[in-house]
Amino acid sequence: MTVVEEEHPTVPLWRQGLRVFAENRLALVGAGMFVLLAALSFLGPLFYHTDQVHTDLTAVNLPAGSPGHPLGTDGVGYDQLGRLMLGGQTSIIVGLAAGVLATAVGTIWGAVAGFAGGWVDSAMMRVVDAMMSIPALFLFMLLAAIVTPSVPMLIFIIGAFAWLGPARLVRGEALSLRSREYVQAMRAMGGTGGRAVRSHIVPNAIGTVIVNATFQIADAILYVAYLSFLGLGVPPPAANWGGMLSDGLADTYSGHWWLLYPPGIAIILIVLAFNFIGDGLRDAFEVRLRRR
Amino acid sequence: MKSSFLRAAVAIGSAITLGAGLAACTGSSNESAGGATSSNKDTATVALRTPNWILPISAPGFTQGENAIFGQALYRSLYSYRLDGTAEYNIDSRRSMAEAPVVSNGGKTLTITLKDNKWSDGQPVTTKDIQFWYDLVTANKDKWASYRKGGFPDNIADWTVKDDKTFSLTTTKAYNTAWFVDNQLNRITPVPQHAWDKDNQASKPEGAKKVFDTLTTAAKDTKTYDSNPLWQVNSGPWKLAKYVPNGEVTLAAQSTYSGEDKAKLAKIVLRPFTGDDAEFNVLRAGDLDYGYVPAANVSQKSYLESKGYKVSPWYGWSITYLQLNYNNPKTGTLFKQPYLRQAMQMLIDQPTINKAIWSDTAAPTCGPVPQKPGVTDASGCVYKFDPAAAKQLLETHGWKVTPDGQTTCTTPAQCGTGVTAGQPLTFTVTSQTGFAATTKMFAEIKSQMAKLGITLNIKEVPDSVAVTPACKPADATCSWDMSFFGSQGSWYYPAFASGERLFATDAPVNLGSYSNPEADKLIEATQFSADDKALTAYNDFLAKDLPVLWMPNPVYQVSSYRSGLQGVEPQDPMNYMYFQDWSWK
Secondary structure: OOOOOOOOOOOOHHHHHHHHHHHOHHHHHHHHHHHHHHHHHHHHHHHOOOOOOOOOHHHOOOOOOEOOEOOOEOOOOOEHHHHHHHHHHHHHHHHHHHHHHHHHHHHHHHHHHHHHOHHHHHHHHHHHHHHHOOOHHHHHHHHHHHOOOOHHHHHHHHHHHHOHHHHHHHHHHHHHHOOOHHHHHHHHOOOOHHHHHHHHHHHHOHHHHHHHHHHHHHHHHHHHHHHHHOOOOOOOOOOOHHHHHHHHHOOHHHOOHHHOHHHHHHHHHHHHHHHHHHHHHHHHHOHHHOOO | OHHHHHHHHHHHHHHHHHOOHHHHHHHHHHHHHHHOOOOOOOEEEEEOOOOOOOOOOOOOOOOOHHHHHHHHHHOOOOOOEOOOOOOHHHEOOOOOOEOOOEEEHHHOEEEEEEOOOEOOOOOEOOHHHHHHHHHHHHHOHHHOOOOOOOOOOOOEEEEEEOOOOEEEEEEOOOOOHHHHHHHOHHHOOOOOHHHHOOOOHHHOHHHHHHHHHHHHHHHHOHHHOOOOHHHHOOOOOEEEEEEOOOOOEEEEEOOOOOOOOOOOOOEEEEEOOOOHHHHHHHHHOOOOOEEEEOHHHHHHHHHHHHOOEEEEEEOOOEEOEEEEOOOOOOOHHHHOOHHHHHHHHOOOOHHHHHHHOOOOOEEOOOOOOOOOOOOOOOOOOOOOOOHHHHHHHHHHOOEEOOOOOOOEEOOHHHHOOOOOOOOEOEEEEEEEOOOHHHHHHHHHHHHHHHOOOOEEEEEEEOOOOOOOOOOOOOOOOOOOOEEEOOOOOOEEOOOOOOOOOOOOOOOOOOOOOOOOHHHHHHHHHHHHOOOHHHHHHHHHHHHHHOOOEEOOEEOOEEEEEEOOEEOOOOOOOOOOOOHHHOEEO
16 A cells, blocks of 8 residues: 655745735734835825925914815924825834844844853843843933934934844844754854854744844834934934924914824824734744644 | 734834823813912912022023022122113112112212121121122132123222222223123122131132132032032022922022012922923913913913913013124134125024014014014014025125035135135034924024025034033134024123123123124223213124124013912013012912
């Protein structure tokens, strides 16, 4: 009797992951919200032209629905919808770049520490512990007050301190992965530590890294908003949603709701979007949830 | 999925803290504002930045308005002034510690007699205390913020103490008495010799230096303000009951006060805020007896009035300007070109900024002498808003104007001495944090400058005066270009609005190091001539020469105080607050 092995159609891992991701409705909603906000920010200005460089003091604080200004104007006459688009660009670019930077640095740091172990691990992780003991927002404010805020500077400042979380996470993964047989085998055949980290530790921790990256991006967007809200963001005529919210605050009691709610809602939506996406990705990378 | 909702909840919470939570503040304030009548009838809570200088001898970097108010509450000046035009030399007799000076010797000698005053420990205020002050400032001129070379005490030829109550001073030249009384004698503040110089060391210059160092060291130690015995002997109507560095300050009525204007309330609480919004939230919530309405919220006047507050603009005897640093090694040569200053001035639309941003609470500054309170007309300004004329000025002086790009010098011979080919017009403005209207104003000015290819980079700092000190010529470390500290007015004059402290060469508050021999001559003339024409000539020259860029002059603040709080009006245009006049109805 011949045993015929049951045939399974070979479904690529990424498609399995995509299917699991798609089953998470909130993740789809998050992805949709992000696409919409990104489209509004980056494609919107191609269709909706406004002057976001020159002020117009003859048209300050026009209410939403005014002719030519669907979301009104702000205290120096900038069109609020156009400003929302411009602000979205800064918020998303800084959030994405800072989140990616933090994830990259944290991943390398954590993977090296976890794989090396011993005193190297201790020394590297004490650096992480020491930096984590300082409130991040306080550090961001201090640095932002010392240097002149700009988009690259905000990315650097936020990225420079947001990598601590990913470093800890990846270090935990690396501690587990370094004792796996395939890593031991590679080392026995003369593979270097660098190769082990590059070819085995980081690729096998990629699920954790990517999921965490989405949360890092969401956190980075919030940090940009915090800093800008505190007046430490990019100066005018550049804009970001946190700064717009801060500007709108001065007009809270004047009934100028269009200066306050659109940027506030945009911040809420984009942070939620990345959290939902992160949750969906976590499911997608979870092997047990994939259909065999 | 659980963690998803947790993170989502955290995210929503964080975002809502930034955004929608603000609306909650609005709602709650409506409820609590009902308590707009104070239950503490012997106390008033006042919004005021925390003072950080207690010694009644001004020090560089500590000349902010709150320090002057704090100082006057604890240590009275020899003379106080009022600008209602009713008093000789503008002296406010009720608050002053001496009778008006008797002038003799062709205007050179002034004889001053002290009134009967006592220190809070019961000791009489005598000429020893005046002499002690004189010894301290004479020996420490370089550390005294009010010192100007050739000014007080350099211009004193003779200082004679006649008895415990009378002293006289003879000046080196016959000054305009009004100027000398208003702008020189206003610095004299009796200080308690018996408490601060028990060994009588200050009678000798080296001893005076030693005592002064001890006092300034103690004055810098703010955390000991309410415990250091030095500060517990006062001449003012108030004593310091509690001081929290960068926090609340409590003044208590001085029970042994000997002046006529005794405090009517038992306590004054000075409460600082990090910015306009925070202060206005608390004001709306009814937790302040005296606060201010930010320019963006002036429309809230009727709301505040419905909650039992009075709203009243506090006009200052002041001017507002954008300081230019003539000693900046890179941009100083540019500021020295009169045509460039004129072009930049013509890009500042003062009337429109006043209307759209300051909600009609600012007045145009056209020159160094303040306009009358409430004037909003800029027709008297030499340089009106005129971008076309500004462009033409630049082009005729060798600049290639690139709108929304970078204007550069193409013909150095025309651009002016020291300006090089290709040099751009790029400047950094060091401005103030915490003032929404100021941020908007510079967004507008930056925009107007950009239209002619002039780049302004705005940098907001908490204390723009502190980080833009006067620089020596060719000082390579002198990096600031322009400085703005006028969100509540840049400069409050003493009773006589002459410019010897602001625009004279080497004047103590001439942060930008402006120097023009003609201006010096005209400023000096105001000190010697009683003729109003001298002041007019000085004003007209500097209005045209632009030592600084003239900016909209905001009211010191739009005050808002409980309708039951009496004695607040009139608000002193010289920026003092006399809490002792306040009482509850």
